[in-house]
Amino acid sequence: MADIKPVATRPLPDLTEEDTRSFWAATNTQRFVYQQCGSCGMVVFYPRQHCTGCTTGRLEERTSVGKGTIYTYSVVRQSYHPFFRTQVPYVVAWIDLDEGPRFLSNVIGVTSPDLSLIGKRVEITWEGHEGVSIPLFKLI
Amino acid sequence: MGTQVRDAAIVGIHEFPSRDVKGRLSPLHIKAQSAARALDDAGLKWSDVDAIYDAGEGGGMLAGLTIAEYFGIRPNVIDTTAVGGSSYEFHAAHAKRDIAAGKAKVALLTYGSRAHSAAQRIGVGGRAAGRHPADNLDVFAGSTLVSNYALVAHRHMHQYGTTSAQLAEIPVATRYHAMRNPEAVQAMKDLEFLDIRETTVEDVLKSRMIADPLHLLECCMISDGGGAVVIASADVARNCRKKPVWILGSGEATKYPENGGDITISAAAQSGPSAFGEAGIQPSEIDIAMIYDSFSITVLTILEDLGFCPKGEGGRWVEGGILRFDHKGGPALNTDGGGLSSNHPGMRGIFLLIEAARQLRGESHSQVPGAQLAVAHGNGGMLGSRHAAGTIILGRD
Structure with missing residues (x-):
């Protein structure tokens, strides 16, 4: 073993x-x-x-009401980080929230990312941890 | 060019030849060896140096205190501006200013790194939380250095129709130059590049994707290395061994994420006009463009922002190999092979000054006949979030 x-x-x-x-x-x-x-x-x-x-x-x-638009994105296909190397490929994106803030996060559940992701509407989906929740995003 | 002030010139240069010191040399060793060779190149001595510029990579927070002692000199001017890979363009700008103000006559800039030997996973490694409020907000997202730049590339494609084939023109041009530079070829061997040869756009597009849309061959190497530059006043420069390479203009800027901001525009849009304006020249007059090539998109964005072509038209503009030293229609790009194919130990800005000086002296391996004017543009930090830009315009007699 x-x-x-x-x-x-x-x-x-x-x-x-x-x-x-x-x-x-x-x-x-x-x-x-x-x-x-x-x-x-x-x-x-x-x-x-x-x-x-x-x-x-x-x-x-x-x-924020937790809704926004994808400003730009990348798909990480290589990472040496012990956690993220188990997650590749994953989507990293700048999200423009409707109230103004621009926020870097992950868009989860995207099966075939391409340029048309830019401009797509997204909303927050919370990932719970001890003492903190992480605002990830999913397509609306 | 009647308004140009020729009060400070690059008179000594040295690029440390090895890209793999196998951990046997420290950054300070590389800095001191390079400084001695650059002073020799100029025909000057340690005791001539009265101003020192240092980004702190060898001495940390107390670099300004310790580097003079290490070299064994007593400078009157100490400048520890640290803005990543663009530090050396800032240093050159400050050296010109300090020399013009009569505070110094001989300025020494040095750099040393063993990023390769130390196996620093700069491009796709993890990042630490808590250093800065902004980092503490996005550490969870796993954005690598490569994906940070890729965010700019995708937005550029979306906004202007730029393609991966157009971006690939940049690494193809720099590899074309690298294959003519024996130190670059040796660097690629030492760093175990596969298939060391001139490349095509198709080669770049077939290399594996690291972070969409950036392919492996659009990403710079991680090497060991370093170098030194000596900048002197006009009266000193006239008596040096080599022909002076005058600093004709400079610009500095920073850029950071802003709500609603345009990520395709870099800090070069602010530093460029300042530098070109001071030099009294237009981008179209530039023979040599030494542009920080951490990635393909870095160069494309900066060429546009410096005004070589209108914003958004860089993709079409670089098509057809116009950035090669033996091609008319555009400046020769990174004629040493660049960070993509010759030397990138983490903060490449000093090599931009060194190769620009070689070209204006007529010493490059990809020499542009009669090269008169060069731009060296350093980008420090990260293009897709916060970065610094230093632009230096150089000219010969």
Whole structure:
């Protein structure tokens, strides 16, 4: 018998990182949150403490409805990472959420990816882990 | 060209010849050996160096403190700008500025790496979480370095109709040049390339897909290596061994993901006009284009952004081999063989300056007769997310 190797798992975010911990905390209730400035209206993403549009505004937390459009994608066919090497081929994509944030994630359940994926509508599907949920996407 | 200021020139160059040091040399060894050879090339001594530029790959956070001691020099100017592979174009820009300001006369830029010996899986390895807020948001997605660039390529195809066959023209041109450069041929042997020969568009398209739409032959090598460049003031340059290669203009920029932004436009669209404007020349006057070729798409995007052709028309523009040194109609691209087929130890920007200087001296293995003007454009970081761009325009007397 071959050695029994520990099952490799998806790399998860550092839940203590100062700017992104509130984003990841919200995933436990399956909410995708982003920030918008109460003064100038700037949508800020990734999360920060300051508005990048003006110097005086306060950022307010908003929740996305979780739908968006594929801006661009690739299909990873080679990875040396212990988890991702078991997942190839898989789709990596920049998703433009309807509220503005552009987010890098995986689109799952795509059987034959081609250029027509760009512009396709997608929605969040949550992958649960201990202390965090990961927002993946599927075609609508 | 009446407004050009010729106050600083590349006077010494050295590209470390080996791409596989088998772990026996450190990055500092490579930097120091290269520096000594580049100073010899210029006819200068260690004690002539009064300004040092270092991206920190040999000394980390304290590079500015330790590198002068290692070399045994006492510089008046210390610049540790670290912007990945574009660091050396930033360094050249800063060296010209510091020399023009009278702060220094002889500037030394060095690079050393053993990315190959250390088996760094740069292209398709894993990435760590938590270094930066943005990285902490996407570490779960498993995007490799290659797929990061592939994201740009797919969007370029979608937006402009660019094809894989058009992208393949870039590695075909650089391999054409590499086969004329003995060090590049040796590099490919040392790194165990299969089937070392000139390639065709079909060869590229038949190589295996690493991350759609980028094929293996559209991806750069991972080598050991390094080099050095000496930049001097006009009065020093006039008395050096080799003809001066003047720094005529420079530009710097960064680009990062923005909500609703256009990923097909790189930071070159900001750094290019600054550099060409300062030099007072047009892209159409450029003989030699040394463009950071981490991947095919990097070059295509940057050629457009620098203004060699209108945005989105790069695919059609590169067709028919116009980037070859012996072909008219376009600049000669990466005449040393580039990162794709000669030398990429992780931060290739210094070789762009070195080969551009060789061309303007008449020393290249793929020499363009009478080459007068060159552009060296470094891209650091990742084209599909956050990156830095440094553009340097070079000219000879």
